[in-house]
Amino acid sequence: MTEPSRLGEVAKVLRDRNVQLLLGRLMNSESKKFYPIFDADRGYRYPEVEKLVEGPPEAEELLQRLVDAGILEKKVCGEITSCPKCGSSGLRRTKTSEGHLEGSSRLCSSCGFPISPENINYQEVYYYALDSKGFGEISDHLFVASILDFLQKKGFKTESPGYLEGESGVVHEYDIVAHGSDIDNGGLVLDFEVSKEVVGEERAISMFAKVYDTTPLKAILVVSPSITERGRKLAAQYRIDLVEGGDINLLLKRLAKVVPSADRVRYKSLDVMTLLSLPDHLRSTAMALHSAGEATAEEIATVTGRARAVESSYLNQLVRMGYIKKYRKGRRVLFSHVD
């Protein structure tokens, strides 16, 4: 039987967003393991983990926390040699006066200290994998991993983290980017927040900044346990679907209501009957784009006779509604219909 106090400790660890994202990535990776890579200065590092934290020491610290909580186990996967003086792993062989390489003598490439088989340091390096026993206990608390699994079952191809380039040229990171069968036919983005307390509205605001720039077809903010009332209002205003819940079962149940199957997350047809259903101001913008095929807001403005800023706003509305797409070509921001 698991001690209640240890389970409480594990639950606390799992209320950390980085832990959830990390475990989501681990479970979605092919090897289901975090392997180190060689680094001349530090000896080794875990680049996948560093994407979530500040740097290599913090990455190792996070991994160790999960080992201590019994979620991950670490196993030796090799050893590296390093300088006994400065700890650097960059070693170079010495040369004779004739320029030939000498036997087994080495110099530290960082501090120049002479290194021999007698004084060289050996250090074990580890890979990290899910602790099979610990995983059984926590599987109900793995939010991101469960959401990825849910999306894949709906037919999406998922990336976690996923990246989308915005109108500004900035590449934005989402916790999950999901595509249907055709990657050009729009996508769904999902951000995730887990906390011990009610999540602040800043989370909705920061997601909106990314969504505004990248205009995905569907944006979902998953929050556990809940978000402030202002956060709810902002998400609704920003057309971000909000999913709140204290546990993963509730989250998945609510997520099922806002996530359609992958083949339905696609651009909508802008046929004449749809045009008729649009408000007048959007209809003339859409018709002008239909005639042009591909155009900037300025080019559409010359057709409709309205100001460029007005057309830009209308075109962006049509993008958010899923009728047209937006992309960059060099410095130009173009809009076009979708086949």
Next chain:
Amino acid sequence: MVKILAFHSSRGGTGKSLIASNLAAILAEKGRSVALLDFNFRAPSLATIFNVDESRSYWLDSFLAGECGIEETLVDITERYGTRGRFLIGLADPRIEAMSRIASVDRRWQTRALRRILSLRKELDVEFIFLDTSPGVEYSSVNAIASSDLSILVSTMDLLDLEGAQRIIRDLYDAFEKKTLILINKAMPHELASDEGRKRLLQELAERFSQPILAVIPCYCDLLLSNRSTLFALEHPDHPFSGVLREVAKKLEEST
């Protein structure tokens, strides 16, 4: 610069195909280059009017489906009618399987079709494109109206036609901000027999429509009895029907 005119009606049987084909012929005879396209895919009629056989490779259906360019679907009938201007026709496939196929296409197909119709302006080297549409609100007719510069709404004086026309103007033409002209066909001759009767009829139309009345054409029995596979206005240039249409053609030239 090419002008696209859609000939439309709220219900069938108003005579819009007859009017569109004869007007196209009159303009071609005057030296204008005209393409008359059959946009009534559910009940095509131009293949019969112009007596074109059904063993063609491409129809307008093929063009809308992206299977060929517009030029490949057109039949040049300039020589056949001896018109001074180039006279082209584009036909909808009159075979039942083609009508059935186009009735079952999805919204994406219709979206692509709309863009292809809009491309006619650049692809067709003529002065006038006439789109003879299906009556009422169907994809082909709404596509034609959305793509046109001017819509000619053909109606009889039947109350059902008139009220249908009003609804179409309000719900369809206004939505696409289309310039519209009303053409009344098959008016009762006795109503036009006197100045007073004519004035009363025009007054009634002015109360019903805020759009200009292009013409009021009386119902001619000899027209109804004529062979539909001929162009009446070319064969009977002195007939009053042909005279009215020549006036209409003149107005269209002036207004465009």
